[in-house]
Amino acid sequence: MVSIIINGNKVQVPKNYTVLKACKDNGIDIPTLCHDDRLEPHAACRLCIVEIKGMKNLATSCSTKVADGMEVFTNTKRVREARKEILNLMISNHPMECLTCEKSGECKLQDYCEELGIGEVKYKGETKNYPIDYSNPFYYNDQNKCISCGKCVKVCEELQCTSAISFSDRGFYTHVTHPFEKGMEHSDCVSCGNCVSVCPVGALMPKSKENLRLSTTKRVRTTCSYCGVGCQMDLRVKENKVVGVDPAFGPSNNGLLCVKGKFGYKFINHPDRLKTPLIKKDGKFKSATWDEAYEIITNKINEIKEKYGSDAFAGLSSARCTNEENYLMQKLFRAVIGTNNIDHCARLCHSSTVAGLATTLGSGAMTNSIGEILNADVIFVTGSNTTENHPVIGSQMRQALRKGAKLIVADPRKIDLAKDAEVFLQIKPGTNVALLNGMMNVILKEELYNKDYIESKTENFEEAVEVIRDFSVERAAEICGVNSEDIRKAARLYAKADRAGIFYAMGITQHSSGTHHVMAIANLAMMCGNIGKESAGVNPLRGQNNVQGACDMAALPGDFPGYQKVSEPEVLEKFERAWGVKLSDKPGLTIPKMMDGAALGYVKFMYIMGENPMVSDPNINHIREALQNLDFLLVQDIFFTETAELADVVLPAACFAEKDGTFTNTERRVQRVRKAVDAPGEAKADWLILIELMDRLGYKRGYNHPSEIMDEIASVTPQYGGISYDRIEETGLQWPCPTKDHPGTKYLHKGSFVRGKGLFMPISYEESAEKTDEKYPFVLTTGRIIYHYHTRTMTGRVEELNQMAPESYIEISPATADKIGVQDGEEVRVSSRRGIITTKAKVTDIIEDGVVFMPFHYAKGAANVLTNTELDPISNIPELKVCAVSIEKAV
Numbered sequence: 001m002v003s004i005i006i007n008g009n010k011v012q013v014p015k016n017y018t019v020l021k022a023c024k025d026n027g028i029d030i031p032t033l034c035h036d037d038r039l040e041p042h043a044a045c046r047l048c049i050v051e052i053k054g055m056k057n058l059a060t061s062c063s064t065k066v067a068d069g070m071e072v073f074t075n076t077k078r079v080r081e082a083r084k085e086i087l088n089l090m091i092s093n094h095p096m097e098c099l100t101c102e103k104s105g106e107c108k109l110q111d112y113c114e115e116l117g118i119g120e121v122k123y124k125g126e127t128k129n130y131p132i133d134y135s136n137p138f139y140y141n142d143q144n145k146c147i148s149c150g151k152c153v154k155v156c157e158e159l160q161c162t163s164a165i166s167f168s169d170r171g172f173y174t175h176v177t178h179p180f181e182k183g184m185e186h187s188d189c190v191s192c193g194n195c196v197s198v199c200p201v202g203a204l205m206p207k208s209k210e211n212l213r214l215s216t217t218k219r220v221r222t223t224c225s226y227c228g229v230g231c232q233m234d235l236r237v238k239e240n241k242v243v244g245v246d247p248a249f250g251p252s253n254n255g256l257l258c259v260k261g262k263f264g265y266k267f268i269n270h271p272d273r274l275k276t277p278l279i280k281k282d283g284k285f286k287s288a289t290w291d292e293a294y295e296i297i298t299n300k301i302n303e304i305k306e307k308y309g310s311d312a313f314a315g316l317s318s319a320r321c322t323n324e325e326n327y328l329m330q331k332l333f334r335a336v337i338g339t340n341n342i343d344h345c346a347r348l349c350h351s352s353t354v355a356g357l358a359t360t361l362g363s364g365a366m367t368n369s370i371g372e373i374l375n376a377d378v379i380f381v382t383g384s385n386t387t388e389n390h391p392v393i394g395s396q397m398r399q400a401l402r403k404g405a406k407l408i409v410a411d412p413r414k415i416d417l418a419k420d421a422e423v424f425l426q427i428k429p430g431t432n433v434a435l436l437n438g439m440m441n442v443i444l445k446e447e448l449y450n451k452d453y454i455e456s457k458t459e460n461f462e463e464a465v466e467v468i469r470d471f472s473v474e475r476a477a478e479i480c481g482v483n484s485e486d487i488r489k490a491a492r493l494y495a496k497a498d499r500a501g502i503f504y505a506m507g508i509t510q511h512s513s514g515t516h517h518v519m520a521i522a523n524l525a526m527m528c529g530n531i532g533k534e535s536a537g538v539n540p541l542r543g544q545n546n547v548q549g550a551c552d553m554a555a556l557p558g559d560f561p562g563y564q565k566v567s568e569p570e571v572l573e574k575f576e577r578a579w580g581v582k583l584s585d586k587p588g589l590t591i592p593k594m595m596d597g598a599a600l601g602y603v604k605f606m607y608i609m610g611e612n613p614m615v616s617d618p619n620i621n622h623i624r625e626a627l628q629n630l631d632f633l634l635v636q637d638i639f640f641t642e643t644a645e646l647a648d649v650v651l652p653a654a655c656f657a658e659k660d661g662t663f664t665n666t667e668r669r670v671q672r673v674r675k676a677v678d679a680p681g682e683a684k685a686d687w688l689i690l691i692e693l694m695d696r697l698g699y700k701r702g703y704n705h706p707s708e709i710m711d712e713i714a715s716v717t718p719q720y721g722g723i724s725y726d727r728i729e730e731t732g733l734q735w736p737c738p739t740k741d742h743p744g745t746k747y748l749h750k751g752s753f754v755r756g757k758g759l760f761m762p763i764s765y766e767e768s769a770e771k772t773d774e775k776y777p778f779v780l781t782t783g784r785i786i787y788h789y790h791t792r793t794m795t796g797r798v799e800e801l802n803q804m805a806p807e808s809y810i811e812i813s814p815a816t817a818d819k820i821g822v823q824d825g826e827e828v829r830v831s832s833r834r835g836i837i838t839t840k841a842k843v844t845d846i847i848e849d850g851v852v853f854m855p856f857h858y859a860k861g862a863a864n865v866l867t868n869t870e871l872d873p874i875s876n877i878p879e880l881k882v883c884a885v886s887i888e889k890a891v
Contacts, residue, residue: 103202105215152195161398193262228542230665258391274652275681310338317555318610322661340588356518362755367537383507438476450529549664557588671732776884808861
């Protein structure tokens with residue numbers, strides 16, 4: 001700490017503070033147009049000047065460090081006159097269009113001019129006359145209003161780490177542009193909009209059909225409803241409509257958003273939203289009242305339950321719904337209907353994570369926090385296209401690289417992160433275990449493993465070594481299709497780092513041996529002592545906004561909330577007391593088994609809330625057959641989905657912006673979701689629908705608000721025991737948070753593993769279930785892209801996102817394209833052992849010969865018509881990442 005004097009007041013501040021930071025912390029406001037606490041100070045606008053005793057010239061407070069005894073004056077006549085002169089120079093070539101400018105009321109230049117009494121242009125001369133760049137679908141660039149503060153350039157470079165824009169020319173003609181002045185559409189811009197969010201004037205603005213001033217809107221803080229990062233955001237609301245989004249400073253996003261978070265909100269107000277219950281009569285849907293819909297549903301439930309018993313029912317809960325809604329959905333099935341046949345989409349994405357990490361570490365969740373990425377020494381990304389699927393985490397990884405971290409990437413495609421990698425391993429789909437065992441073989445032979453850690457904190461190491469010792473690097477390289485020296489380099493890099501974190505997603509989990517893939521990752525992390533320490537760990541990146549929470553809330557067939565097993569007598573007794581009913585101790589059906597049961601006729605009634613298996617699940621033809629064979633299908637959603645088309649009754653639900661609740665993000669952080677607008681028509685929040693159904697079925701446990709549901713969750717779920725709406729009003733808490741005074745848990749397994757000691761598992765490499773042959777010579781792998789989310793239920797209603805990625809496609813290498821005689825953009829016919837689709841060829845060098853890739857978002861040209869239903873025997877996750885296909889030019 002040092003002592004300084006600010007405007008006559010002596011204060012103590014840390015010695016690494018700038019004058020600006022010291023003033024801010026002591027309640028003294030200094031004007032600035034270019035400063036952002038997240039950026040390196042660059043003193044571009046010079047508006048933050050202050051007078052420092054002993055200095056001849058005025059100093060920019062944002063870039064001047066404090067010194068012991070320094071005396072600072074922030075508001076002298078000299079300072080005010082200098083600031084006024086700076087502003088006069090700025091507006092001398094700035095369009096004075098404040099009355100019509102959309103930024104008016106939120107423009108910092110306008111505010112400071114008003115504050116210093118500047119009402120007209122002092123210096124008149126040449127003004128800028130640049131054409132406005134409208135080429136980006138989401139925002140426009142008007143350089144005539146730019147004040148060259150540089151915030152957009154710095155945010156793109158230092159935080160987003162895309163470097164899509166920079167300054168061009170010098171002096172009066174300095175302006176922000178894209179490479180070679182070719183416009184936004186020809187740049188590396190990913191349309192995250194973070195430049196738009198920080199622009200202090202009207203130079204970068206979102207395109208708005210409403211032509212409204214955002215200053216006339218109200219802000220509602222909430223959590224993003226897309227991927228599992230859990231970005232905090234402010235919805236901008238006017239006349240009961242969401243008209244914009246601003247990033248907020250949450251623990252996981254630090255003021256950043258991706259293109260979906262920033263611009264993907266227009267589905268909320270879309271005219272296609274479901275507004276009334278729909279009942280199918282004579283094969284056609286007709287609007288109905290809630291009473292009519294409820295009567296049909298409850299009568300059918302009572303009828304089927306009486307005739308076939310409770311296990312004739314199956315429910316799909318939703319990772320897109322709140323914790324409170326997932327809790328009520330599983331409670332409906334367990335306490336009211338009487339079955340554990342409840343599951344959700346985590347079965348198809350991270351059930352192998354839960355099974356693998358719970359066995360080896362004691363908890364199936366991400367071990368560390370997103371913010372810890374910045375201080376990692378090595379980041380190992382495998383089976384995750386992070387910059388597209390979790391863009392804000394991808395940006396934070398690149399921020400860590402700017403600080404000196406090293407990156408290892410293993411993926412079947414040359415993903416965007418590969419260009420930043422110290423080692424890139426373009427492995428064949430399904431060969432993760434071979435790669436990991438090969439790396440561990442190097443670490444074992446070169447004695448790079450952490451002997452003390454293994455001895456004191458783990459068990460079963462020798463059994464794992466028996467497998468690793470005989471699995472040579474050369475064998476791993478041959479199986480994976482990579483260079484053995486690259487495996488050695490990756491192994492050494494990971495093992496020698498003090499803090500090395502592994503980050504993975506469905507490229508690891510969606511295999512017929514997916515649980516073993518996860519266990520192999522745990523083996524590698526434990527071998528090098530990277531569990532239970534900051535900026536390290538095993539970090540599964542959850543794909544949907546509340547897939548972690550849906551698991552926590554027990555939308556799983558074998559667990560009560562908090563992963564308490566339904567088969568354990570003391571657990572069963574606990575929940576019977578809490579819920580006041582007898583409960584089943586028989587684990588229920590997983591989604592694949594539910595679909596099989598429906599197809600075979602022993603599942604009669606299915607309730608699907610916020611899921612669209614007719615696009616998301618493997619072998620869609622089988623899913624269609626199963627759903628059509630049900631006695632009754634109830635679908636609850638915000639739009640009329642492909643699955644809803646097969647329903648008997650469809651219930652209209654409120655989206656995230658129309659209800660209160662909580663989501664739990666990928667780092668175990670429970671965060672608030674807040675109502676900003678009313679739901680359209682007669683649509684209701686899912687939690688309210690569930691309560692009303694339970695009430696009509698004779699289980700009367702009224703809740704007046706979701707906060708009361710969370711209180712009940714806390715009473716029965718040890719990890720959530722200390723969580724309440726009051727405690728998470730400002731900032732979310734990370735579980736485990738067992739008591740009301742517990743601060744939450746930043747990273748797991750500190751001191752010791754949740755299970756006591758970490759368990760090494762002897763994991764041998766197994767080939768994928770489906771092999772290529774002469775008829776089906778190519779390996780298809782699937783995934784997501786940045787501009788869409790899951791089955792496009794939401795993003796498919798955002799015109800601009802569709803403009804960026806309008807239709808299904810299949811990525812093929814140039815050699816593969818030549819082999820089958822196809823040009824880029826031509827239609828191709830893709831066949832597997834389960835179905836045939838038509839899509840468009842995208843010829844690219846990011847995929848290797850013999851391997852092809854498809855995004856699974858699209859209903860037309862659906863990748864999941866082709867995919868394999870072969871299951872991992874431990875977790876029941878299907879092998880979505882590997883199947884054999886043939887490709888030919890469409891006739």
